[in-house]
Amino acid sequence: MNNLSDLHIDALAEVFSIGAGRAALSLSEIVGDEVRISVPSIQVINSKDINSATLLLNDGRFGAVSQYFSGPFNAEAVLLFAEDQALKIVGDMMGSQMSIEELAEFEHEAMCELGNIILNACLSAMADIFEFTLESSLPDYTVASADEILHRLKTNSNQPYVMVLHIDLTIEKRHTAGNLVFLLSSSSLDSLISHVDQFLGKIS
């Protein structure tokens, strides 16, 4: 299935590291402190092979921010964070003495924004480098167990491929890891690859 060469992966990694850098800049402007985001790995797999091991998910509950986007290719992008870690991060970003219980009331909207910043930064980096325009829906936030999330990803039969990015986020010494999952149909994956090829063709 997977027509991605090492060079394709390298190009995508560079795009997403630029996206991560932009997201870190936006977040640092909100929190007034250094924010570090890195994308240590990228993989493209068949959605039936996706499981809690590939996503490094454990038992707890996960917050999932999703946006549907369309353009030269269509995909659903889902950003996953462990809910308790995400709440701590949102708490740090709000810079107050709020308890976790108090934070819960702001969780929905604040997580939408955090996810929106990271997703938009990645999409805009893609748009800049591969020279295309994407449109996107507003972000949506749900909280579910790893099993529920994976079940939904697997049953999405129109989109047999998933691109999984592991994301490390550090704000004011608090560290968390998340996953950015792109659900892609075969034609969307082909279209993404052809854009990467076009880009590589210009520089080699």
Next chain:
Amino acid sequence: MPVDNSIKKLLIVDDSKVSRMLIRTHILAQRPEWIISEAVCGEEAIALVDNDLPDYCTMDINMPGIQGTDAAEQILSKHPSIKTVIFSANIQETHQTRARSLGTILVAKPVTEKSIALTLDFFATSQ
């Protein structure tokens, strides 16, 4: 500004092959006569400059092993003549300050014609 047409040596330090290709392509489009070498991490760059001293260097920050800014600091303390530009997607204030303190500039990725123009301008004018 007079264009210096002499042959210069540039070292590109970046762990991403695509990023090195991108910088190389854009630089050669402007300065086809330049000699370009590459390193994939800070450690390799530190070893390379001792054997073959370049005139210029572009340095990524996030790489396996030591950070690009730390590598640049080590290289510049030994070879202060190498004019260096730090390339990074991360342009937060802390990195900007660090780059300035090393006598370098921070140029935002992605690598484009515009960022290469900034780089060449810095190489040509800085002392």
Next chain:
Amino acid sequence: MNDICNTLNLGVCAVDAEGKVLLWNDWIAKHSGVKETDALNKPLEQIFSEPVSPSFLAALKNTLTYRLPVVLSTALHRSPLPLHNVSGTNQQPSRMYQSITITPIQSQRDESCCLIQVTDSSTSIKREKMLRAHSEILKKEATTDGLTDICNRRFFDAHYEMAVADAKRQKYPLSIFMIDIDFFKSYNDYYGHVAGDDVIKRVADALKSQLSRATDIVARYGGEEFVLVMPNLPQQVAKQFAEKLRSAVFNLAMPHIKSQTLKQITISVGVCTGIPENDNNLLNKADTALYQAKVKGRNQCVCLPLSEAEEYLEQ
């Protein structure tokens, strides 16, 4: 179309590619104090007399450049635009908490523009705060004893179950102290219920003042009975602590001329310490220890291990 826009109970504003205002509904005019005629065709950031937050302007620029929708949450931004709550009175209007979404739209001439929607989140925050304060009072009422302000029986029952489960799982000893005020019925009969309540309060305070660890609790078990739950004490230390409790109450030196011990208020203490296993019951054993302390003449402590094996080990 304009009527619909102006009837909406949220702020609606559209800007063109240069950031100039194309649409300005009544809601936003009302809360900004800027009339539609003064807003149209002007750059958004120059319309207000106060500055617009930099994160709002950055988000707007991003949406115009990349055509991706943006969310600005109340939690992270509070009040990006200088909008105010308009009250009927002469009070100084307060700055409004806002939730904002910015979405790219296509103008009739196919130019890049943005739709900005603003909702007032002040009311939802206020409602949340009230509900939270209310539920905290209810929570406190549900778990606190009204007379003594220490934990009540209901809280103890729930806490005891968890404390036993934790100690069982992590295999550390748990100590239960059962405490009874000696000859309290005679005190009530002689001094009256108001004075009796006061004794209960002062004994509760004295017991509570002996606790220093966050893991320890004291609760009112029944009328003049108290119970303490303390994890992770060796039996010898639990015994010393029981003695500390007894002397703390003794040192209050409250007269009780009907007492058959010392003519002052005293307590009897029964303690049981051990690592909980399947069927053994710390609470019953502590109650047995309290009974023994009373039989032995009151104003004293009796300490029992949870199992015979532990009794053997201690000696």
